[in-house]
Amino acid sequence: MEFTNPLVYGVPVFIAFILFELTYSISHGDDHIYNWKDLAASGFMGVGSAILGALFKVVFAIVFFEFVYELCNPLVDGVRRNFLGYESFSYAWYVWLLCQLADDFTYYWFHRANHEIRILWAAHIVHHSSDNFNLGTAVRNGWFTILYKPFFYMWLPVIGFPPEMVLVCLGIEALWQFQLHSVYVPKLGFLEKIFNTHTMHQVHHAQNIEYLDKNHGGFLNIFDKLFGTWKELDDSINVKYGVIHSPNSFNPMVILTHEFKDIWSDVRKAKKLSHKFMYVFGPPGWSPDGSTLTVKQQQQLFRKQKQLQPSVLFERPN
Known part of the structure; x- marks a missing residue:
């Protein structure tokens, strides 16, 4: 069974929402939300990341996921059986939910590792290097994370999730992450108890000491709460975005x-x-x-x- 990666439709949506937020911020006098040179740098890195990501996904991620899936889930009498002894996962609706949950768990540890291992931080710091927090910053992605990200997710096809299902769940995760980068969405009430929201992601992008290395979650915040990295936005703290050791440059x-x-x-x-x-x-x-x-x-x-x-x-x- 074949599925289309949601990010195929996400790219034009990203551009449209960035332009909408940019226009809204200008019309409401929020000139501090966007910086033209910063936006240009983010856009350049976003385009480069999209191109390299697409090429690398075909050459490495898809081939790699297919290889480990075939290796660990061979066909036996017309049925795929996992090497651990059970039948490999189907495309049932609850399997999709389990895969999305497993994806979010993996994203948490992948994201946390990017903050706690310096060589990975060197690739991920790109995303945090802007002093602005907006939808333009959402596409400000490093080009080197794609080299190691698949290794964090390879356990999913290994245990029996179809590779195309994993890639679709990765796409859904990326779509959620994009829309989190806005200061215009307030706290969302009861949803804050389960989901990673916009104010929580503002904490994640802050360089305030008390906010550093907090809220690594994807679309859920339960793993941050379980593993001690969750932090709620404090309205009494003046948030300063970016990184302490900034590159001080708009050169991509x-x-x-x-x-x-x-x-x-x-x-x-x-x-x-x-x-x-x-x-x-x-x-x-x-x-x-x-x-x-x-x-x-x-x-x-x-x-x-x-x-x-x-x-x-x-x-x-x-």
């Missing part, structure tokens, strides 16, 4: 490669092999001497300072 090539250059610089100056390893595969911000801090270290320091603040504020002068 700089945006795409600046963190890789920083990794190479750190690896070259490191004297120990273990330090070289950590600069590549450790968390972003890791350093052997504490000259730079990881997100967890920054947040620990932030909490300590916050706890000390009352005593500092009310301390009697000498």
